[in-house]
Amino acid sequence: MHLEEPWFNLSLSSYENSSASNAWRNQDEIIWNQNQRQQNKHIFYQLAYDFISSNRVSGDYFEFGCHRCRTFRMAMLEAKRHFLDEMRFYAFDSFEGLPEGYTDHEVKEWIPGALKTDDEIFKRLILQSGFCLDKVTLCKGYYENSLSDKKVIEIFDNTKASMINIDCDYYESAVPIFSIIDKILQEGTILYIDDYFAGYKGNPTKGVSRAMIDWLDTTVWKLESYLNVGWSGKSFIAYQ
Numbered sequence: 001m002h003l004e005e006p007w008f009n010l011s012l013s014s015y016e017n018s019s020a021s022n023a024w025r026n027q028d029e030i031i032w033n034q035n036q037r038q039q040n041k042h043i044f045y046q047l048a049y050d051f052i053s054s055n056r057v058s059g060d061y062f063e064f065g066c067h068r069c070r071t072f073r074m075a076m077l078e079a080k081r082h083f084l085d086e087m088r089f090y091a092f093d094s095f096e097g098l099p100e101g102y103t104d105h106e107v108k109e110w111i112p113g114a115l116k117t118d119d120e121i122f123k124r125l126i127l128q129s130g131f132c133l134d135k136v137t138l139c140k141g142y143y144e145n146s147l148s149d150k151k152v153i154e155i156f157d158n159t160k161a162s163m164i165n166i167d168c169d170y171y172e173s174a175v176p177i178f179s180i181i182d183k184i185l186q187e188g189t190i191l192y193i194d195d196y197f198a199g200y201k202g203n204p205t206k207g208v209s210r211a212m213i214d215w216l217d218t219t220v221w222k223l224e225s226y227l228n229v230g231w232s233g234k235s236f237i238a239y240q
Helices: 018-023 026-054 067-081 119-128 150-157 171-178 207-216
Strands: 060-064 089-093 136-140 161-166 190-193 222-229 233-239
Touching (some): 026 067, 026 161, 026 190, 067 119, 089 119, 171 207, 190 207
Parallel strands (some): 060 089, 060 161, 089 136, 161 190
Antiparallel strands (some): 190 233, 222 233
């Protein structure tokens, strides 16, 4: 009797027989990984917004690193599903791709200018997904510049975050974020580090995880481990 093993079926729609493994190509791996990663992230967003809604963590959504608008739209979708009608959404990104000068990582795709989504394309993706832009604010620029802008400081002085997604790959990019997030944290804020285990072989003394650890040495806030997200992401809940 022949038994199908679900883990062996590579399950892309173009493969319908046992020869699938022989037909596997590099592009197939990329598509497979992207699909799996985004499914894992969406499950996480569903659970995170269950937590936010059930615990009445009233606040806005902040995302640092918004390539392709994927997780940003997940946040908007889950806010709608959970009737969080007052939530606003802030997108922080250069919208010019990754900055230059940071090479101490193991990811060949992390090169200057990579992972670029133009701000107009970003807005178009939101509209094409059936959402409005009236509660969306784009804060354009590299963080060492944009986070010192007066309008951004005003935002941070006048709202709290229910969830923060930091997806900026580099230690140097994350430092300016951690230097200001104390202003928007509250009890129950979910802090999601998209690349906690990525790029540096899981070494917590490098990358965004290092920036977070440095910040924890200086802040009054503490973090409770929450959910892992796929193989690379990790989330926490803020408390004092």
